[in-house]
Amino acid sequence: MIQNQNFYIKIIGNSSAIPTSGFHLSGQLINIHQNFFLIDCGEGTQIELIRNKTKYHKIDNILISHLHGDHFFGLPGLLSTYNLMDRTRDLNIYCPENIQDYIEYSLQTSHTTLKYKVHYHILSTSGKNLIIDSERFRLYSFPLDHRIPTCGFLFEEKERELNILKSFVDKYKPEIEDIINIKQGKDYNHKGLIIKNADITTKPKAPQSYAYCSDTKINDQIPQYIKGVTLLYHEATFNNSLHEFAIEKYHSTAADAATVAKKANACQLLLGHFSARLDDMKQLKEEACEVFPNSEISKEGYLYYPKRAD
Amino acid sequence: MIQNQNFYIKIIGNSSAIPTSGFHLSGQLINIHQNFFLIDCGEGTQIELIRNKTKYHKIDNILISHLHGDHFFGLPGLLSTYNLMDRTRDLNIYCPENIQDYIEYSLQTSHTTLKYKVHYHILSTSGKNLIIDSERFRLYSFPLDHRIPTCGFLFEEKERELNILKSFVDKYKPEIEDIINIKQGKDYNHKGLIIKNADITTKPKAPQSYAYCSDTKINDQIPQYIKGVTLLYHEATFNNSLHEFAIEKYHSTAADAATVAKKANACQLLLGHFSARLDDMKQLKEEACEVFPNSEISKEGYLYYPKRAD
Numbered sequence: 001m002i003q004n005q006n007f008y009i010k011i012i013g014n015s016s017a018i019p020t021s022g023f024h025l026s027g028q029l030i031n032i033h034q035n036f037f038l039i040d041c042g043e044g045t046q047i048e049l050i051r052n053k054t055k056y057h058k059i060d061n062i063l064i065s066h067l068h069g070d071h072f073f074g075l076p077g078l079l080s081t082y083n084l085m086d087r088t089r090d091l092n093i094y095c096p097e098n099i100q101d102y103i104e105y106s107l108q109t110s111h112t113t114l115k116y117k118v119h120y121h122i123l124s125t126s127g128k129n130l131i132i133d134s135e136r137f138r139l140y141s142f143p144l145d146h147r148i149p150t151c152g153f154l155f156e157e158k159e160r161e162l163n164i165l166k167s168f169v170d171k172y173k174p175e176i177e178d179i180i181n182i183k184q185g186k187d188y189n190h191k192g193l194i195i196k197n198a199d200i201t202t203k204p205k206a207p208q209s210y211a212y213c214s215d216t217k218i219n220d221q222i223p224q225y226i227k228g229v230t231l232l233y234h235e236a237t238f239n240n241s242l243h244e245f246a247i248e249k250y251h252s253t254a255a256d257a258a259t260v261a262k263k264a265n266a267c268q269l270l271l272g273h274f275s276a277r278l279d280d281m282k283q284l285k286e287e288a289c290e291v292f293p294n295s296e297i298s299k300e301g302y303l304y305y306p307k308r309a310d
Numbered sequence: 311m312i313q314n315q316n317f318y319i320k321i322i323g324n325s326s327a328i329p330t331s332g333f334h335l336s337g338q339l340i341n342i343h344q345n346f347f348l349i350d351c352g353e354g355t356q357i358e359l360i361r362n363k364t365k366y367h368k369i370d371n372i373l374i375s376h377l378h379g380d381h382f383f384g385l386p387g388l389l390s391t392y393n394l395m396d397r398t399r400d401l402n403i404y405c406p407e408n409i410q411d412y413i414e415y416s417l418q419t420s421h422t423t424l425k426y427k428v429h430y431h432i433l434s435t436s437g438k439n440l441i442i443d444s445e446r447f448r449l450y451s452f453p454l455d456h457r458i459p460t461c462g463f464l465f466e467e468k469e470r471e472l473n474i475l476k477s478f479v480d481k482y483k484p485e486i487e488d489i490i491n492i493k494q495g496k497d498y499n500h501k502g503l504i505i506k507n508a509d510i511t512t513k514p515k516a517p518q519s520y521a522y523c524s525d526t527k528i529n530d531q532i533p534q535y536i537k538g539v540t541l542l543y544h545e546a547t548f549n550n551s552l553h554e555f556a557i558e559k560y561h562s563t564a565a566d567a568a569t570v571a572k573k574a575n576a577c578q579l580l581l582g583h584f585s586a587r588l589d590d591m592k593q594l595k596e597e598a599c600e601v602f603p604n605s606e607i608s609k610e611g612y613l614y615y616p617k618r619a620d
Binding site: 017018019020022024025043044046047050051067068069070072073074076077080081084085099101102105106107109110111112147148 | 327328329330332334335353354356357360361377378379380382383384386387390391394395409411412415416417419420421422457458
């Protein structure tokens with residue numbers, strides 16, 4: 001099956017807190033219509049971005065979910081590497097707490113002066129907020145439920161215009177203004193003869209969406225923020241037998257993640273942010289599938305495509 | 311050949327500045343008589359320590375050569391991991407500049423309070439200095455020649471006492487005091503009969519030594535500090551064709567490293583800290599071997615044993 005190369009998620013790291021042999025710390029590369037985002041940047045993220053031959057130099061926006069070290073200690077290294085690569089393009093960093101002082105202090109300690117500009121944006125943790133509104137998509141942040149201020153992120157493709165049939169264009173040679181009107185759903189008036197829009201257009205691809213929820217405990221508000229999301233990445237730090245840890249540490253079990261996916265009416269659930277205590281991913285998947293059948297264990301280095309089940 | 315498991319170096323990362331696919335940033339684990347040291351801690355060092363199944367939890371001393379990010383950005387992550395592992399033992403960090411503020415600011419930003427104590431030691435960059443003097447070895451720092459204050463390190467095993475022949479002990483059953491005297495080279499007086507020390511002892515294993523020189527340009531003082539070293543790790547960031555970069559950036563070529571090894575009368579040279587610009591390690595080794603034949607390219611994940619050629 002040919003996947004939509006205009007919207008994918010590459011998992012860079014999906015381990016929690018302590019890296020384990022084979023799992024790396026939180027990091028994801030998102031490509032949405034050739035806009036490249038990095039979500040979280042745990043230590044070693046730049047190394048995995050390089051090893052996985054990603055287009056990491058194209059990243060212009062970095063979204064940090066929260067200030068626990070496993071989600072941002074990789075930033076000074078990545079920013080320094082951009083500097084060594086003579087980056088000149090501006091970079092945006094979004095975070096629910098002040099991260100600017102830490103970055104600047106790290107760079108200063110390492111005798112580094114950046115040749116490019118970094119813009120810092122502090123995210124609100126009150127309700128759902130539109131961060132970026134571009135031609136092809138919208139990006140929102142929304143609060144998660146963790147021990148410190150934490151944000152989730154939602155990428156939503158915009159509804160696309162109708163496709164006009166080539167045979168119609170060839171036959172009637174409509175003006176630019178007519179084309180714009182038809183793409184927006186209007187009928188075509190050919191010398192008094194009304195041609196129905198439905199007869200000369202096809203529907204565009206359905207817009208897809210992707211939500212990132214890590215780190216968080218299960219929370220009733222979250223499904224409201226991501227209603228109908230196509231692909232949901234939700235942390236599943238623990239399995240059912242470690243349920244008490246999840247409550248104590250403000251994390252989720254796989255079943256919690258599945259409950260959020262179900263309540264949000266998501267199409268697909270991707271589990272991640274695994275604890276070093278877990279040794280059986282099959283069990284984790286089973287526990288999620290009992291609640292929400294279309295659940296999957298995320299794999300580092302793999303691409304995932306938000307796609308509505310046919 | 312059985313190697314001396316009491317003194318080895320494990321290369322964790324030997325890439326310079328920008329990590330490349332397959333090479334990681336500077337880091338080395340040293341075991342000298344069950345005292346575990348980490349030299350440098352580039353981003354990703356903890357991940358490689360875990361992946362290589364090292365006894366990284368036994369590290370009590372971390373030596374940072376200098377404050378360029380590729381040599382220390384891995385510290386906050388490693389210290390946080392120790393915290394999550396409930397470490398209680400003190401940790402020492404040695405560095406030629408103040409690193410304490412950076413560490414404390416990083417931990418504070420990440421909402422982390424350490425459960426163990428960290429002692430910070432600022433290294434002098436004036437001459438050779440004894441840092442640790444223990445029963446079995448001495449550790450020195452000495453200045454390197456880089457763009458910012460930088461130290462090299464020298465581990466030297468102490469001369470061991472003579473071994474007493476078992477047959478002598480069985481026959482004469484010497485007192486403890488006599489044993490101490492014999493081990494120090496004295497003859498044995500058995501009821502007026504003088505038994506020569508050489509007849510009842512064998513020589514101990516020769517003491518070995520290891521020196522770490524990275525980052526630095528070639529410098530005449532360095533061979534003086536490490537005279538007669540058994541194993542020398544010296545940076546070889548560039549090859550001869552990139553000689554001008556070496557001068558400009560205060561780095562060394564492989565031939566520079568070999569010149570230092572030769573002048574120091576070292577036994578073996580280990581090349582490391584490779585630039586991402588290099589694509590032919592064979593050539594690098596050849597250039598070093600022309601000056602100092604016993605030169606080798608260091609490999610990540612490999613153990614190296616300081617050993618005088620037989």
